[in-house]
Amino acid sequence: MITVVGTVVLGTLVALLLRALGPRWRSVIIGAMLIAWALPAVTGTYIWRWIFDPDAGIVRQALQAVGLLGPEGYNWFLDRLSFYAIAALNVIHHGYPFVALTIYAGLLTVPEDLYEAAALDGASAWKRFTGITLPILRPVFAVVTILSTIWNFKVFAQIYLMPGGDGSNPEVLNMGVWSYITGINQTNYGLGSAIAVLLTLVLLAITLVYLRLLFREDDLQ
Structure with a gap:
């Protein structure tokens, strides 16, 4: 659930940023997202392992530089909470580009005059989002949320390739x-x-909910 919320929230923020940027910077950010999206899960997992490496990782060096970690270091992969925190960062980083691009495509369908009228009435950015963007794009948010749930529920490489994730x-x-x-x-x-059968049944139930929402968008209006 944490990875789903993180993926959707980060994707939404990036989509809103894309809508506010000019064509040049928008192209740069979209290109960077596509690289992150195209990066294989195996490669991404090894990058996160390297970042949090207990002996020479970037995080250890940074924390030791500011005095928050002693010379003995810390193995982030032994503790369950920190292990899943790293895995969550990996999953969110790999999944948010799809959400961002999908929501950005939906934002392009929202009439600009609605935002202009709301701004003239004194509505804040948050009010414009909750009063205009969210109701109009509610079917889009439903789709990306359920798809993210399905994908994040069955992640394999992001767990198996982490130290300890192979069963040890x-x-x-x-x-x-x-x-x-x-x-x-x-x-x-x-x-x-x-x-495996239990996992399949759970994913099937989630898929049925996704299909129901997909073909009954009027219920979400």
Whole structure:
């Protein structure tokens, strides 16, 4: 849920920024987002591992430079909370470009005179967003939220390739990785298959909700 909220919020903020920028800077930011979006999950995960490397990572060096971390350092991947925080950053970074571009495309359909009229009436930026943008683009927000839920629920590389995510630290496994490790690594095919079926049923339920919202947009108006 945290990754879904983070992905949608960051994507929305970037979409609003794109709408406010000129063509040159808009092209630069879109190009940067497309690079992040096209980056394979495996490559992105190793980059985040390098950033938070306990021995020579950028985060360790920065914290030691400002005196917030001692010379003994800290292994971010051993603690469950910090492990999932890094994984969440990875997932959000990889997923927000889709949300941003989708919402930006929706923003282009909103008449500009609505914003101008609201501004003349003294409405703040937040009031314009909640009173104009959100109601008009509610179907778009519904779609990107449910799609992000489906994608983030079944992330694999972002967990499995992290230190401890290959099964050596069972506390950090999600259902997808748990199913793989149980069925393939431990050759417990019965339990691994049961976990996979449960994951499939959950994703199917989410997909049915997504399809219902997609084909009944009038209910969201």
